[in-house]
Amino acid sequence: MGRMMRLAGIAGMIVLFSCTLCLAQSNEECQECHDDPEATGENERRGEYSVYVDDEVYSNSIHGDLDCIECHEELEGVDFPHDEIETRKVECGLCHEDAVAEVSHSVHSPKFRDRAPDIPGCSDCHGVHDILAVDDPASSVSKANQPRTCAVCHADEEITERNRIVLPDVISHYAESIHSRLIRSGNTEAATCSDCHHGHEILSPLEQHSTIFKPNIPKTCGACHEDALAQYDISLHAQSLNAGNKDAPVCTDCHSEHDILKPENPAAPTHGFNVAVEVCSPCHASERLAKKYGFRWRQVKSFSESYHGLALRGGKSTVANCGSCHGVHDILPSSDPRSRINPANLQETCGACHPNATENFARGSIHFTTELAENKLTYFVRMFYIFLITVTIGFMFIHNGLDFVHRVRILYRNKYPDLLPHQRSV
Ligand code: HEC
Numbered sequence: 441m442g443r444m445m446r447l448a449g450i451a452g453m454i455v456l457f458s459c460t461l462c463l464a465q466s467n468e469e470c471q472e473c474h475d476d477p478e479a480t481g482e483n484e485r486r487g488e489y490s491v492y493v494d495d496e497v498y499s500n501s502i503h504g505d506l507d508c509i510e511c512h513e514e515l516e517g518v519d520f521p522h523d524e525i526e527t528r529k530v531e532c533g534l535c536h537e538d539a540v541a542e543v544s545h546s547v548h549s550p551k552f553r554d555r556a557p558d559i560p561g562c563s564d565c566h567g568v569h570d571i572l573a574v575d576d577p578a579s580s581v582s583k584a585n586q587p588r589t590c591a592v593c594h595a596d597e598e599i600t601e602r603n604r605i606v607l608p609d610v611i612s613h614y615a616e617s618i619h620s621r622l623i624r625s626g627n628t629e630a631a632t633c634s635d636c637h638h639g640h641e642i643l644s645p646l647e648q649h650s651t652i653f654k655p656n657i658p659k660t661c662g663a664c665h666e667d668a669l670a671q672y673d674i675s676l677h678a679q680s681l682n683a684g685n686k687d688a689p690v691c692t693d694c695h696s697e698h699d700i701l702k703p704e705n706p707a708a709p710t711h712g713f714n715v716a717v718e719v720c721s722p723c724h725a726s727e728r729l730a731k732k733y734g735f736r737w738r739q740v741k742s743f744s745e746s747y748h749g750l751a752l753r754g755g756k757s758t759v760a761n762c763g764s765c766h767g768v769h770d771i772l773p774s775s776d777p778r779s780r781i782n783p784a785n786l787q788e789t790c791g792a793c794h795p796n797a798t799e800n801f802a803r804g805s806i807h808f809t810t811e812l813a814e815n816k817l818t819y820f821v822r823m824f825y826i827f828l829i830t831v832t833i834g835f836m837f838i839h840n841g842l843d844f845v846h847r848v849r850i851l852y853r854n855k856y857p858d859l860l861p862h863q864r865s866v
Pocket residue numbers: 465466467469470471472473474480481482483491508509512515520521522523524525526527
């Protein structure tokens with residue numbers, strides 16, 4: 441008997457449940473009015489506006505299986521027509537708690553709207569009734585479409601000014617990069633905005649948890665460039681960075697961040713012709729850094745005066761640049777036995793281009809310089825020569841000059857004997 445009661449109870453509940461279902465406003469019901477391109481609403485703030493919801497677009501969206509009222513909770517149980525409705529903002533967080541939490545402590549947090557009125561809401565990046573799966577190539581946040589979505593604000597002069605957005609040229613710089621080119625040509629392995637910044641948890645480079653906080657950058661790029669990262673991790677530059685030295689270079693100091701180019705591209709700072717001047721110089725030609733870290737030479741200057749530097753400036757591409765001898769990612773000081781410029785390895789390093797390089801050939805000072813602080817003997821020898829040359833040439837000029845004046849005077853004397861003060865004629 442008790443069992444029968446229970447069964448009847450369950451049956452009752454099922455009936456009640458299906459009844460709520462038939463009372464619930466179905467999507468078809470809503471779409472009877474809203475799947476009409478002419479459907480409009482009107483209020484004071486917006487005047488007349490469209491309330492058209494394209495049923496095909498909605499059904500094909502990632503939310504196509506949801507009931508309209510799962511998002512438009514405010515309409516639950518409301519009778520049609522419902523023009524008296526005070527619409528409340530749709531809460532995406534009802535189902536996407538994590539996304540809301542991530543955005544809330546990012547640069548796009550709604551709490552910054554006082555200062556920056558154009559902070560995006562979920563729909564600014566994702567759309568409304570047309571939201572697609574993130575990995576759908578047509579999604580507004582797919583790898584290829586993301587830059588365009590961010591550009592709505594980040595490339596809009598008015599918006600970047602009004603919100604004082606940093607790096608207003610970021611979109612056009614990125615568009616030039618190898619990453620952008622690859623993605624546009626269909627290679628989805630390359631990096632788009634969210635690969636380096638995250639899609640929601642976008643943080644300022646000053647924050648320690650940020651993907652673009654300087655010490656975290658090698659890891660951010662290294663997620664895709666494992667080989668480069670593994671090599672970089674060996675380097676003195678990485679050791680120095682890990683010891684807390686903010687002057688040490690990370691990937692972006694040498695490659696830049698948005699307009700990264702292939703090293704084969706002559707416009708790339710990492711191209712052989714440009715490495716010395718554009719990559720290593722900003723730090724290694726800096727007197728401040730040289731003093732601070734005791735770099736032993738003014739390497740850049742000595743390099744540009746060397747046969748390699750001169751030939752490089754002359755346009756010879758086969759010649760050595762800083763990277764050919766030091767490596768680029770795994771740079772180590774000469775004292776380290778693994779270093780390419782450790783005396784034991786020099787023959788091999790130079791030998792890559794000078795097949796007949798002997799030990800002696802390799803030992804010649806590469807960073808030969810004539811400045812006092814670096815090389816006293818050469819300095820004095822050079823000074824002595826300069827002195828000798830100046831004096832010799834000086835004497836020659838004085839002698840020839842005097843002789844010239846003398847001859848002119850004689851010429852005049854002979855032609856116009858009365859013009860010049862009287863002198864003994866020759
Ligand atoms: C009988 C026709 C009709 C039906 C059925 C209908 N709507 Fe509407 N809806 C309208 C009209 C007309 C407006 C514009 C109202 C106005 O001017 O305030 C509107 C406005 C809206 C708005 C925007 C309100 C605003 O202020 O911007 C939402 C959201 C909405 N409807 C959702 C729904 C949902 C969800 C359903 C189904 C549960 C539904 N509607 C069913 C006619 C209808």
